[in-house]
Amino acid sequence: MQRFRQAVEARDEQAIAALLADDVVFTSPVAFTPYQGKPITAAILRAVMRVFEDFRYIREITDDGGRDSALVFQAVVDGKQVTGCDFLHVNDDGLIDDFMVMVRPLSAANALSAAMAAQFDRIQREATEASESHAAGA
Numbered sequence: 001m002q003r004f005r006q007a008v009e010a011r012d013e014q015a016i017a018a019l020l021a022d023d024v025v026f027t028s029p030v031a032f033t034p035y036q037g038k039p040i041t042a043a044i045l046r047a048v049m050r051v052f053e054d055f056r057y058i059r060e061i062t063d064d065g066g067r068d069s070a071l072v073f074q075a076v077v078d079g080k081q082v083t084g085c086d087f088l089h090v091n092d093d094g095l096i097d098d099f100m101v102m103v104r105p106l107s108a109a110n111a112l113s114a115a116m117a118a119q120f121d122r123i124q125r126e127a128t129e130a131s132e133s134h135a136a137g138a
Contacts (some may be wrong), residue, residue, distance in 0.1 A: 001069035001088050004096065005057055011049055017042040021095035029084065029103045030113035039130035041099060043123040044116075051077055051115040066090070077115050082108040 007015035017038065026041040027034045035041060049055070052075040059072040071086040084103035091097040103109050116123075 001060065001062060001071060001090075001096075004069075004088065005060060005071060008049075008055075009057065013042075013046055013049070016045055019096055020099075021091050021093070021097040024095075024097050024099060027098075027100040028116075029101045029109055030116060037127075037131075039134065040123070040127040042130065043126040046126065047116060047119040047123050051112070051119065052082070053077070077108060078111040080108040080111040082112060 004016070004019050007019060020038045020041055022038050023036070024038055024041045025034050025036055026044055028044070035044060055073060055075040057071050057073050060069065061072075062069040067090055069086075069088045069090075071088065073082075073084050073086065075082045075084070082103050083105075084101060087098075087100040087102070088096050089098035103112060
């Protein structure tokens with residue numbers, strides 16, 4: 001998942017979104033229900049880039065077929081050190097169709113939850129605008 005890692009490390013929002021399948025499912029470490037679709041997933045990832053400080057991937061593990069990857073990361077949220085992992089699956093077209101995030105410790109997960117909650121109105125607005133833009137172009 002080198003392309004995704006490079007896009008994230010470059011903070012290239014367009015490149016990140018381009019690697020997401022339209023039907024991607026995003027499973028958050030702090031929300032019970034997964035999020036469905038590229039617009040909301042891309043908006044969530046943009047918000048994560050706003051709330052994470054000093055983000056860096058420290059390890060990448062990929063299966064032999066290249067379809068499943070685990071990207072271990074470290075970051076800081078509201079002064080709390082976060083260690084987490086992005087679990088990614090790509091479809092036949094090489095686009096991410098399943099994106100699950102896990103984080104630790106609990107104090108960092110709580111800080112992440114609060115920071116993302118503060119972003120949620122903007123996330124929803126960006127996702128709605130992207131969906132309407134996509135529908136108008138279709």
